[in-house]
Amino acid sequence: MLSSPAQMHVPDGFLTTTVSIVLWVLAVLAIVVALRRVGNDLGERQVPLMGVLAACIFAGQMLNFPVAGGTSGHLIGAALAAILLGPWAGILVLACVTGIQALIFQDGGLLAMGSNIVNMGVVSVFTAWGVYRIVQMAARGARWGMIVGGFAAAWISVVVASMAAALQLAASGASPANVAIPTMAGVHMLIGIGEGLITVGALSFLAATRRDLVSHDKTAAVAGRGVWIAGLVLAIGLAVASPLASTHPDGLERVAADIGFLDRAQSSPYKIFSDYMIPGIHNQALSTIVAGVVGVLLVFVVAYGVARMRRGANTAS
Amino acid sequence: MHHSIEVEDLHFSYPDGHVALNGATLSVAPGEKVALLGPNGAGKSTLILHLNGILKPTSGRVHVAGIDVPNCSKSELAKVRAAVGLVFQQPDDQLFSPTVFDDVAFGPIYQGLPESEVRARVRDALAAVKMSDYVDRVSHHLSVGQKKRIAIATVLSMKPDLLVLDEPTAGLDPRGRRELMHLLHELPQTMLISTHDLAMVRELLPRTIVMEGGRVVANGPTNEILADEVLLHAHGLEKP
Amino acid sequence: MHVHFLDPYQDLRSPVHALDARVKLVLALVFILVVSLTPNGAWASLLLLFAVAVSAVLLAGLNVGYVLRRAGLALPFALAALPLVFTAPGARIELGATGISLSQIGIERLLSIFFKSYVSMQMAIVLASATSFPDLLQAMRAIRLPKLLVAIFGLMWRYLFVLVDEAMRLLRARDSRSGALDAARNVGGSISWRARSAGGMAGNLFMRSFERGDRIYDAMAARGYDGEVRSMRHPALSAQSLRVLVAGLVLLSVLFALPRLFA
Numbered sequence: 001m002l003s004s005p006a007q008m009h010v011p012d013g014f015l016t017t018t019v020s021i022v023l024w025v026l027a028v029l030a031i032v033v034a035l036r037r038v039g040n041d042l043g044e045r046q047v048p049l050m051g052v053l054a055a056c057i058f059a060g061q062m063l064n065f066p067v068a069g070g071t072s073g074h075l076i077g078a079a080l081a082a083i084l085l086g087p088w089a090g091i092l093v094l095a096c097v098t099g100i101q102a103l104i105f106q107d108g109g110l111l112a113m114g115s116n117i118v119n120m121g122v123v124s125v126f127t128a129w130g131v132y133r134i135v136q137m138a139a140r141g142a143r144w145g146m147i148v149g150g151f152a153a154a155w156i157s158v159v160v161a162s163m164a165a166a167l168q169l170a171a172s173g174a175s176p177a178n179v180a181i182p183t184m185a186g187v188h189m190l191i192g193i194g195e196g197l198i199t200v201g202a203l204s205f206l207a208a209t210r211r212d213l214v215s216h217d218k219t220a221a222v223a224g225r226g227v228w229i230a231g232l233v234l235a236i237g238l239a240v241a242s243p244l245a246s247t248h249p250d251g252l253e254r255v256a257a258d259i260g261f262l263d264r265a266q267s268s269p270y271k272i273f274s275d276y277m278i279p280g281i282h283n284q285a286l287s288t289i290v291a292g293v294v295g296v297l298l299v300f301v302v303a304y305g306v307a308r309m310r311r312g313a314n315t316a317s
Numbered sequence: 318m319h320h321s322i323e324v325e326d327l328h329f330s331y332p333d334g335h336v337a338l339n340g341a342t343l344s345v346a347p348g349e350k351v352a353l354l355g356p357n358g359a360g361k362s363t364l365i366l367h368l369n370g371i372l373k374p375t376s377g378r379v380h381v382a383g384i385d386v387p388n389c390s391k392s393e394l395a396k397v398r399a400a401v402g403l404v405f406q407q408p409d410d411q412l413f414s415p416t417v418f419d420d421v422a423f424g425p426i427y428q429g430l431p432e433s434e435v436r437a438r439v440r441d442a443l444a445a446v447k448m449s450d451y452v453d454r455v456s457h458h459l460s461v462g463q464k465k466r467i468a469i470a471t472v473l474s475m476k477p478d479l480l481v482l483d484e485p486t487a488g489l490d491p492r493g494r495r496e497l498m499h500l501l502h503e504l505p506q507t508m509l510i511s512t513h514d515l516a517m518v519r520e521l522l523p524r525t526i527v528m529e530g531g532r533v534v535a536n537g538p539t540n541e542i543l544a545d546e547v548l549l550h551a552h553g554l555e556k557p
Numbered sequence: 558m559h560v561h562f563l564d565p566y567q568d569l570r571s572p573v574h575a576l577d578a579r580v581k582l583v584l585a586l587v588f589i590l591v592v593s594l595t596p597n598g599a600w601a602s603l604l605l606l607f608a609v610a611v612s613a614v615l616l617a618g619l620n621v622g623y624v625l626r627r628a629g630l631a632l633p634f635a636l637a638a639l640p641l642v643f644t645a646p647g648a649r650i651e652l653g654a655t656g657i658s659l660s661q662i663g664i665e666r667l668l669s670i671f672f673k674s675y676v677s678m679q680m681a682i683v684l685a686s687a688t689s690f691p692d693l694l695q696a697m698r699a700i701r702l703p704k705l706l707v708a709i710f711g712l713m714w715r716y717l718f719v720l721v722d723e724a725m726r727l728l729r730a731r732d733s734r735s736g737a738l739d740a741a742r743n744v745g746g747s748i749s750w751r752a753r754s755a756g757g758m759a760g761n762l763f764m765r766s767f768e769r770g771d772r773i774y775d776a777m778a779a780r781g782y783d784g785e786v787r788s789m790r791h792p793a794l795s796a797q798s799l800r801v802l803v804a805g806l807v808l809l810s811v812l813f814a815l816p817r818l819f820a
């Protein structure tokens with residue numbers, strides 16, 4: 001109940017430092033642009049509206065519905081935010097949700113936060129926005145545009161974001177591409193159905209009660225053409241790249257190896273060393289282990305000492 | 318001597334076309350304590366939002382502390398906002414900062430006061446509402462009554478001449494209501510209080526204005542208005 | 558009825574709680590960075606990092622069992638890394654006569670990922686449990702995150718609890734109206750219907766939040782807010798905090814260098 005739908009939140013430890021940092025840079029760029037665009041759009045209302053809507057998406061993720069066998073579906077909310085707020089505000093809101101989830105609830109890592117912001121904020125939101133716009137244009141304002149567009153935007157954005165996560169895992173060498181991508185995408189094709197239905201339910205409710213919130217003239221004008229084209233290119237790129245990567249796992253293995261090599265570049269002596277790490281075989285290994293054990297003991301002794309002293313102080317006072 | 322509040326023939330429609338104010342006229346003199354009665358939807362909250370320029374009238378005049386609010390400069394608007402302490406109905410909307418301190422300090426910080434003065438203002442405002450011990454607390458852990466008091470402190474810290482409260486006793490339990498009434502009784506500022514709580518009106522507020530349908534339908538000494546059962550009945554109010 | 562359980566902060570008295578939030582935030586982030594930079598299979602270093610994390614838990618006066626359990630929450634994610642055991646290249650270990658062979662590098666990588674994830678998670682838990690969020694916000698401001706972003710974070714955190722309460726009320730109202738929703742007996746409509754009705758609740762929540770956002774803006778404007786985020790200056794780091802920061806950074810640098818020196 002505490003946890004939100006965390007299937008896609010990458011924890012720390014899975015991505016290499018290089019991948020993490022590259023994604024952090026992308027996330028920061030996206031947030032900076034989003035802050036500026038949303039600021040132009042909302043002016044003084046930016047802080048209160050974005051803050052409360054981020055809280056709303058977070059709380060909305062607790063709205064569940066029973067599926068079968070004790071499992072339940074949840075809202076993730078990227079598509080809903082993109083459709084209702086436009087891409088930049090959507091990114092800002094989702095980035096805040098992702099940040100709070102990691103900082104307070106450890107849903108997703110701190111170093112991996114860049115990755116999670118890119119996947120659940122940037123990739124989901126752009127994809128959802130692009131898909132929704134296309135369907136809207138095809139529907140020319142007919143009601144089915146909202147329903148089909150909402151469902152498609154939600155489903156596709158969930159699947160594409162999961163592929164992005166899988167690609168990053170594969171590029172980090174944390175999971176073979178030919179396993180990670182089909183598995184992640186497959187699971188999220190199911191999850192995406194729930195997301196699509198919830199999104200449509202939310203849009204229908206709003207269309208019936210507050211039409212002005214679902215009408216797009218404002219956000220469309222603000223976002224401009226570039227954004228949804230970028231969203232589509234991103235979606236199509238990932239959709240093409242992922243199956244390619246998963247049928248040619250060696251390609252990504254190479255990327256992973258290269259990146260891994262980068263990460264280890266400063267520590268190349270260690271690389272030789274790690275192959276000897278089977279306990280009891282080589283003296284060097286033994287010595288590391290002994291050093292490690294001594295270090296561990298030392299730290300524990302210090303920590304326990306402090307803890308004891310504190311307890312003593314507490315009872316004394 | 319000018320009035321604290323002077324509103325004349327005020328009209329206002331919300332963007333969706335809904336007419337909320339339809340020729341409201343009223344005034345409040347310095348030092349007065351005035352009740353604003355009227356059924357839900359009468360336009361009380363909408364009127365209040367005009368008093369410091371958050372809403373701009375479709376037509377009509379709003380003067381507060383001698384300043385023409387809808388047409389004043391930015392610096393004058395800041396003066397109006399410091400002079401009028403607006404306490405909203407929902408304390409959860411008014412307490413938007415992470416801690417009580419941040420909330421009470423918000424107004425003084427935006428008044429551009431130096432830090433030592435901000436701290437002094439926070440201390441005094443919390444003391445005035447008897448919540449000094451709560452300075453480092455987090456707002457969502459407070460009870461409704463405590464939130465209301467802090468909400469009042471958030472405007473007291475700006476040293477307003479005029480307090481405008483929107484349904485301050487709504488949602489309080491009897492003890493919370495009693496404590497709040499004590500507090501309101503002690504505060505020296507000029508007051509305009511929108512409410513449905515006629516018992517409080519009788520106890521605290523010598524003059525009463527009744528609104529309905531976006532205009533003022535009665536205005537006079539509280540004891541006369543509360544004695545006029547026909548009037549009260551006509552506007553959905555009940556004698557306490 | 559309030560959702561205090563959402564807030565992982567534990568209001569205790571400990572040296573870690575007392576430490577300046579800026580120092581805690583920086584040290585926790587650098588710690589996780591060092592964990593990430595530790596080469597796979599550098600068990601001695603990883604163990605030392607684990608010891609540091611456990612020490613932080615102890616120093617913060619947190620329940621060790623609780624933290625160790627909670628830190629395991631992310632481990633199911635490691636399923637994603639499990640196939641490495643079979644697919645990674647390099648020397649292989651034959652599993653007797655089963656014909657299955659495991660990759661040595663794969664095992665090492667899997668275990669390292671497990672371990673790094675677990676240790677990082679511990680430190681993140683210590684940070685969240687021993688630092689109140691308002692303090693964390695100040696720290697974010699101090700390390701130069703965009704002011705607007707920090708302000709949005711602050712508002713979000715403030716209304717998280719209010720809106721989760723609202724979401725819970727909506728859920729309770731649904732559950733009491735429709736009785737026990739039983740998927741197996743298909744009570745309460747088809748799955749699709751249920752999903753859309755949950756969507757209706759989400760739409761409802763969104764609408765109320767939107768309106769609340771406007772009311773909050775009014776309340777801010779009434780107190781002089783003009784779109785620029787202003788706050789009080791941070792007090793300077795105390796000498797004590799500075800010493801802890803430096804000592805912590807030195808320790809972490811040593812842990813970073815350790816696997817690189819040993820060869």
Ligand SMILES: Nc1ncnc2c1ncn2[C@@H]1O[C@H](COP(=O)(O)OP(=O)(O)O)[C@@H](O)[C@H]1O
Pocket residue numbers: 331332333335336337355356357358359360361362363364
């Ligand atoms: N944001 C809004 N948009 C549209 N109509 C509104 C809004 N706020 C209030 N109204 C309408 O304006 C009228 C006056 O409302 P309000 O000033 O809140 O009345 P009161 O505070 O006396 O109950 C009501 O009919 C209400 O429905």
Ligand SMILES: [Mg+2]
Pocket residue numbers: 361362363406483
């Ligand atoms: Mg009202």
